[in-house]
Amino acid sequence: MSATLPAAVVPGADASASKDPAAPAFSPLYQQIKALITRGLQSGEWRPGEAIPSEAELALRFKVSQGTVRKAIDALADENLLVRRQGKGTFVATHAEEKTQFRFLRLTPDDEGSGRGMSRRFIDCRRQRASTDIARVLDLKAGDAVVQIRRLLLFRDRPVVLDDIWLPGHLFKGLTAERLSENRGPMYGLFETEFGVRMIRAEEKLRAVAADEATARWLDVPVGAPLLSVERLSMTYGDKPVELRRGLYDTSAHYYRNELS
Amino acid sequence: MSATLPAAVVPGADASASKDPAAPAFSPLYQQIKALITRGLQSGEWRPGEAIPSEAELALRFKVSQGTVRKAIDALADENLLVRRQGKGTFVATHAEEKTQFRFLRLTPDDEGSGRGMSRRFIDCRRQRASTDIARVLDLKAGDAVVQIRRLLLFRDRPVVLDDIWLPGHLFKGLTAERLSENRGPMYGLFETEFGVRMIRAEEKLRAVAADEATARWLDVPVGAPLLSVERLSMTYGDKPVELRRGLYDTSAHYYRNELS
DNA sequence: GAGTGGTCTAGACCACACT
DNA sequence: GTGTGGTCTAGACCACTCC
Numbered sequence: 001m002s003a004t005l006p007a008a009v010v011p012g013a014d015a016s017a018s019k020d021p022a023a024p025a026f027s028p029l030y031q032q033i034k035a036l037i038t039r040g041l042q043s044g045e046w047r048p049g050e051a052i053p054s055e056a057e058l059a060l061r062f063k064v065s066q067g068t069v070r071k072a073i074d075a076l077a078d079e080n081l082l083v084r085r086q087g088k089g090t091f092v093a094t095h096a097e098e099k100t101q102f103r104f105l106r107l108t109p110d111d112e113g114s115g116r117g118m119s120r121r122f123i124d125c126r127r128q129r130a131s132t133d134i135a136r137v138l139d140l141k142a143g144d145a146v147v148q149i150r151r152l153l154l155f156r157d158r159p160v161v162l163d164d165i166w167l168p169g170h171l172f173k174g175l176t177a178e179r180l181s182e183n184r185g186p187m188y189g190l191f192e193t194e195f196g197v198r199m200i201r202a203e204e205k206l207r208a209v210a211a212d213e214a215t216a217r218w219l220d221v222p223v224g225a226p227l228l229s230v231e232r233l234s235m236t237y238g239d240k241p242v243e244l245r246r247g248l249y250d251t252s253a254h255y256y257r258n259e260l261s
Numbered sequence: 262m263s264a265t266l267p268a269a270v271v272p273g274a275d276a277s278a279s280k281d282p283a284a285p286a287f288s289p290l291y292q293q294i295k296a297l298i299t300r301g302l303q304s305g306e307w308r309p310g311e312a313i314p315s316e317a318e319l320a321l322r323f324k325v326s327q328g329t330v331r332k333a334i335d336a337l338a339d340e341n342l343l344v345r346r347q348g349k350g351t352f353v354a355t356h357a358e359e360k361t362q363f364r365f366l367r368l369t370p371d372d373e374g375s376g377r378g379m380s381r382r383f384i385d386c387r388r389q390r391a392s393t394d395i396a397r398v399l400d401l402k403a404g405d406a407v408v409q410i411r412r413l414l415l416f417r418d419r420p421v422v423l424d425d426i427w428l429p430g431h432l433f434k435g436l437t438a439e440r441l442s443e444n445r446g447p448m449y450g451l452f453e454t455e456f457g458v459r460m461i462r463a464e465e466k467l468r469a470v471a472a473d474e475a476t477a478r479w480l481d482v483p484v485g486a487p488l489l490s491v492e493r494l495s496m497t498y499g500d501k502p503v504e505l506r507r508g509l510y511d512t513s514a515h516y517y518r519n520e521l522s
Numbered sequence: 523g524a525g526t527g528g529t530c531t532a533g534a535c536c537a538c539a540c541t
Numbered sequence: 542g543t544g545t546g547g548t549c550t551a552g553a554c555c556a557c558t559c560c
Contacts, residue, residue, distance in 0.1 A: 028547080028548060028549090029548075029549070030549085054525075054527085056525095056526090064550090065549065066550090066551090067550065067551085068548085068549060071548085079522065080522055084528090085526090086556065086558080087525080087558035088525095088557080089525090089527075090526090104521050106519075106521075200522070201521065202520075202521040202522070203518065203520055204518070204521060205517070205518055206467060206512070206517040206518075206519065207489060207512035207516050207517070208469035208470070208489040208512050209487050209512075210487050224485070225471075226469035227469050228467065228468060228469040232521075251468035252468075255466040255467060256468070257464065258464070258465040258466075258519060260365050260463040261462045261463070289529060290529075315544075316545085317544095325531090327532090328529095328531065328532085329529085329531080331546090331547090332530090345546065346539090346545085347537065347538055347547065348537070348538035348540080348544080348547095349538085349544095349546080
């Protein structure tokens with residue numbers, strides 16, 4: 001049997017055109033399978049924490065070999081969309097049941113041995129209209145509804161991070177300070193289970209800034225103290241931005257860690 | 262034929278013990294092949310920029326199937342130790358011929374459209390004895406020889422980064438300010454071609470700090486201005502630390518970018 | 523034991539680069 | 542055309558989990 005595009009061909013792009021001059025660019029089978037699985041994740045066919053069908057079953061469904069399904073799943077596991085567990089199955093990744101609270105927080109205390117000790121305190125949660133800045137970044141129209149959250153992270157009861165968070169209002173109807181405070185576990189877990197918004201990926205921009213008066217009060221540092229400013233844009237499926245977060249970190253007893261390779 | 266450990270078994274760990282209670286932990290074949298290839302890289306059998314033997318040839322040499330070699334190479338390519346080029350071969354990664362000068366520098370100007378414009382200026386390069394701090398981090402004894410380099414990075418002739426770099430003296434004999442200045446291309450390329458030290462991986466610790474007087478002069482900012490402090494520890498094969506770098510970044514017109522996933 | 527992912531093999535063909 | 546990596550297949554067996 002030839003290896004050219006069985007039943008699984010993804011109906012995209014130039015299905016009509018007979019001979020595009022520019023870019024036919026047909027993708028390998030396993031990438032098409034990957035796209036099909038991603039679609040299943042996005043549509044909610046398999047929900048976070050659940051198992052997806054076995055490799056054999058997916059191979060049957062898509063009419064390809066198990067090896068091809070395997071390569072597609074491998075790629076999705078690399079991107080942290082799926083989690084493989086030998087002997088049990090392949091599961092949709094979730095923020096909801098993670099031991100690692102603060103999975104995306106790259107802040108580490110100077111004295112390593114400490115381990116836990118992070119807590120949080122919600123200061124504010126309100127609905128308002130998006131400024132042009134916020135709207136542009138979140139791919140909204142200026143004036144659209146947004147939810148703004150302000151919160152503090154504390155390490156051993158000392159404030160370390162002041163976060164301002166903006167979310168598209170239409171995706172987070174009914175999000176209140178109460179809902180946030182009641183929630184045990186990661187905030188992204190709440191977003192996932194209560195609002196069906198799953199964070200896949202994020203970009204951060206870091207700078208050093210001086211503490212203004214209000215910030216200095218919240219973080220209990222002198223006005224003008226150097227703070228690490230972390231601006232995070234989080235994306236869901238299809239690289240759609242769904243959260244903007246501006247954090248100010250007091251790095252006098254913590255550092256932001258990063259790996260290069 | 263059974264799939265259990267052909268001729269390629271890596272002679273490691275518990276080759277002697279008959280039945281360890283704790284951890285026999287034999288690794289899959291492709292990981293053993295990966296280790297063998299890594300050894301070839303480390304020993305200089307294949308040098309940076311050169312091609313390694315074809316998959317078929319390696320499969321013959323190691324007495325495994327091409328698929329197994331492929332998986333080993335895939336892993337090494339993921340770690341940026343090898344670079345695959347379809348139709349040409351698989352090459353040892355190198356810093357020497359990289360278009361991307363400053364591959365590890367995560368600093369981006371606020372006005373994107375700018376593109377190039379980074380230049381550098383070496384201020385100092387001297388041999389001295391390692392302080393206890395530096396020695397500990399670089400895995401040396403206090404008092405061992407180290408090379409210290411100080412340099413400035415400029416963007417459009419404006420100073421942006423002040424770097425202090427420490428290198429183990431025994432690995433970098435004969436490194437002088439002249440050698441550094443004459444060198445076109447990445448500094449890590451020079452380390453690679455002239456001293457046989459290849460940077461594989463690095464860890465960075467970021468904090469916000471206030472500019473002291475000397476730094477303020479070099480970066481042309483007010484004393485006390487907030488600066489991004491970036492402490493980088495670079496590793497070569499076997500995770501051996503071979504460079505410590507402390508950078509101070511003026512982030513008033515640039516930001517440090519990072520990806521989370 | 524049944525079901526799952528994990529490893530390994532062998533062989534076919536495709537896409538690309540050089541010559 | 543020859544040689545390289547890239548994709549796809551089919552089947553075998555191993556390792557782990559749960560019943």
